[in-house]
Amino acid sequence: MLDSDPLCNVLYVDLTRKRFRVEHRQDLFDSQMGGAGVATQLLAQECPQGCDPLGPENPIVLAVGPLTGLFPLASKTVAMFKSPHTGNLGESHCGGRSAVSIRMAGYGAIVITGRSELPIYLAVHGGEVHFRDASTLWGMSSSLTVGRIIREREPGSGLRTIMRIGKAGERMVTYSCVSVETYRHFGRLGLGAVFGSKNLKAIVVSGKRSLPVTSNRTYRRIYRDIHEAATTSPAMKKYHDLGTPQNVLPLNKLGALPTRNLREARFEAAGEISGEAYAERYLGRRLACSHCPVACIHIAALREPHETEPYFYKTSMISYDYEPIYAMGPMLGVGDPEGLLRLLDRAEVLGLDLMSTGPVLAWATEALEKGLVSDRETDGLNLQWGDWKTYLEATRRIVEQPNDFYAALARGVDYASSKYGGEDFALAFGGNEMPGYHTGPAAHVGCLMGARHSHLDNAGYSVDQKVLVERELSPEELANALIKEESWRQILSSLVICFFAREIYDRDTVLACLKSVGYDLDEEKLLETGLAIHREKFRFKKREGFSLDGLRIPGRILETKSPVSNLTEEYIRATLDHVGRVLA
DSSP states (O other): OOTTOGGGEEEEEETTTTEEEEEEOHHHHHHHOSHHHHHHHHHHHHSOTTOOTTSTTSOEEEEOOTTTTTSTTOOOEEEEEEOTTTSSEEEEEEOTTHHHHHHHTTOSEEEEESOOSSOEEEEEETTEEEEEEOTTTTTOSOHHHHHHHHHHHSSOTTTOEEEEOOHHHHTTOTTBOEEETTTEEEOSTTHHHHHHHTTEEEEEEEOOOOOOOSOHHHHHHHHHHHHHHHHHOHHHHHHHHTOGGGGHHHHHHHTOOOBTTTTBSOOTTGGGGSHHHHHHHTEEEEEOOTTOSSOOEEEEEEEEEOSSSTTOEEEEEEEEOHHHHHHHTGGGTOOOHHHHHHHHHHHHHHTBOHHHHHHHHHHHHHHHHTTSSOTTTTTTOOOOTTOHHHHHHHHHHHHHOOSHHHHHHTTOHHHHHHHHSOGGGOOEETTEEOOSOOSOHHHHHHHHHSSSSOTTTTOHHHHIIIIITTSOOOHHHHHHHHHHHHHHHHHHHHTTOOGGGTTTSOHHHHHHHHHHTTOOOOHHHHHHHHHHHHHHHHHHHHHTTOOSTTOOOOHHHHHSOOSSSOOOHHHHHHHHHHHHHHHO
16 A cells, blocks of 8 residues: 555544544555455454444444545445344445545544443544534434434535434334435444444544545556446446346346245236336436446435325435335335335335345234234234335334334344244344345355345355356355355455446456555455455354354245255255355
8 A cells, every 4th residue: 555545544433432543554454455354353353252232342343445536436335343133243335425535534444432421423524523412313203304404514515424323223223224425325234223322323524635546647547447347338337227126027037036025936016116117207316426427326206295285295205226125015015116115215214224124024914914923013003915004104113112022123033033933934144134036045045154144245146047047056166156256245345346346346457456556466365365354254253153053044935936946955054064164
């Protein structure tokens, strides 16, 4: 790394004492580059073994990478923490302006520890750190309102990032998220609950910096090539045109779209909630993260009549992506496109992770249907497939937690099913709820073994569709393929490159970019670093009690037909055994 690069500055903030300091950690950034690599090391250093995820000692680590602010699509921030949802590694990625703002403020990472006695928000403007009173923001019904108020109070318009929680985070729902700007999130694994446990309502960061490169001419050439690929390649064009919702129809045709808690893998109303349908009927605008020319964020304009005043209408702008559509649509049997948008909007306002909320409500619906719970537990709600209005109310009650049942739902399907039964149809992998892919064994194994238990860890669904539909892989071959891909993704997430751009940022391009900012690496060293980061994450998880041997495999994924035939528990267990040996 270049000596003049402020990336190696780490801002440490103590919420209990209202103090902060900056440490120069060049050794850390030289060896780990940034993002996931640096955040993993800082988490291991700052998080006491066995600590309470909702206790003051659990750190929040935010880290960016050496390409942030310099190259297109290198605009993600990696958050690391101990997850209140799974009890081990918590990792979440977010775009918006988060990464560029942190880098422009002069930091490569921010570490937040402790707990404030009263609600506060942090304002970081370059070298200044302020602890602002957030008592009047606490309890506000909408996280969008919180963002608007902070925008009016803080400087840095156009340069700053605003990260904040909703009521779900305040109530410490273990899968609550952190909303960033508008329509981007640190979702999955409960960062919002960790904010809430610290009485931290929001973080705003801004700054202005110039970033060094080794050669302006070389930098401009690499930048031009990446920008051209991002704006002309078919792989990126699909994200601009329809976005991830274009997955709805192909997965439905394939028989891989989880429907009604995965009782089925095709949804009869898929055409009504597809990317094509939303683009034709509701698309209001497209947005992009900072320093991204693709604009994959699709916003629906939903025009709604006023409840009591005739001829008065409100237009709501609602973000939609494939995973939220899957989770609150087919997973719940909801095929009404406007009803689905209202569900997405409700979760946005409350600050819930949609990918967990959908499977949680799906399990609750089936548990009620099977008589494992009654209307006494549901507090009078008759949960039925497709009834989006009742799901709207159930979503609110998950946050409010009026009784033990909703308090259990607020901790996810693993916990709820351990209390009320129905574990065979409780769709979670390693404690994290199922994503929207029933493509075959690689998708499910990928989530079981992944560092985040996420479909984006190793893209197992892609292995199902590109390889396993054509030929069988032994458990060892599948494990090696998934580990190889996940290890490479540690490099991309350490550089904080959007995974949508993974075909553009191939190994030669990554090496050229790194050389332009002062890293002298070859391909062998790069791959070794990726595998080392992957193993370090696995080591942290094991330290906190995680075991591949003890993973629960939901029976439902074995019962419902997928496009790949060899989906058996024996095959999954054998693959996980090999993963454990390689990562040990």
